[in-house]
Amino acid sequence: MAPKALAILIGAGPAAGAGIARILAHPSHGNYAVALLARNADNLSALAQSLRSSAPGSTIESFPTDTAPANLAKAFENIKAHSSFKGLKLRVTIYSIKNASVKPFEEETFDQYMDSMQVFAGGAMAFAQESLKLLFEHHGRQPLSEGGSHKGAIIFTGTLGALRTNPKFASYGGSRAAVRSLAQAVAKEYSPLGVHGAHVVANGAIKDEDNEGTQQGKSMSSDAVGKTYLWLAEQQPTLYTHELDIRPAQEKF
Structure with a gap:
């Protein structure tokens, strides 16, 4: 089954990122x-290969990059030019x-504090701008009020630290x-x-497995996180969820 559209994920790691990518890519789920995208090329390549094995028939490609604006712009250009994504629109x-x-x-x-802000918050700004550029290139930018359509979703993963912080977490928060x-x-x-x-807001441990711990709500399973992101990604203008708080059942809040 040919993929229906394109998804881009930066920060692809072995837990949450793996589950999100697997569910988005799996022909029986997001398709x-x-x-x-992630910094370490070797780890990223290994993750992509593992995900292809666990989601037969899926299309998953890796693009090593950090969050520097110029590097993100290059990564998006490489994605646009990749043969696996030919004819697909970003969603x-x-x-x-x-x-x-x-x-x-x-x-x-001061330098350490601002470096964290530049890499994390500045990276989010650059990534969002590249996302918007490609969404509008693929779908136009006509407003909904003038007959325009739903273009797609930009989802930011946060933690409880985005709402309140703790001692020693000034830079993080x-x-x-x-x-x-x-x-x-x-x-x-x-x-x-x-x-x-x-x-x-993802609060609590995320494990790329389905075991007694995840079933009892001690940690979130990455596939469950992926299904939640897929649900968000496919919302239409009749209802957009802006902020969502996810946590395992036994996480205190």
Whole structure:
């Protein structure tokens, strides 16, 4: 079965990223052709190969990149030119970059703080702009009020740190909150044009497995996360969910 559209995921890792990509790409679920982006070329290639094996008939390709604007622009150009995606229109992009900065505030330097903001929040801004550019190239930018159609979705993965932070998490919380605000700005500005902007607060461990722990709600299964992202990605202008809080059943909140 030929893929129905194109999906782009940056921050493709072995847990949440694997589940999201697998569900989006699987012919029995999303049936999207999926472009995977991440920094480590070897790990990314291995993940793409593993996902093709676990989702027979899927189209999954890897594009190593970081979040620098010039590198993201090049990655999007490479995606557009790739033979696996010929004739496919972009429908969903997902920004799922991790930020693991944890240190006492008095040890935080200005340069380190701003580097985190540039890589994580600045990367989200550059990724969103590239996403919008390609969505409008593929679907036009006519407003819904003038007969325009749904173009697609841009989904940002966040954590509870985007809403409230803790000691030693100044850099982490600051950049997470910045991406949440960016997601809201994108949603408010582009929803009238048929672009669905969403922010997902993922709180709790995510495992790429289905076992007793996931069944008991001690952690989220990556496939369950993927099905939730697919549900978001396929919403139409009759209803756009902007922010969603996901967590395993036993996670405290």
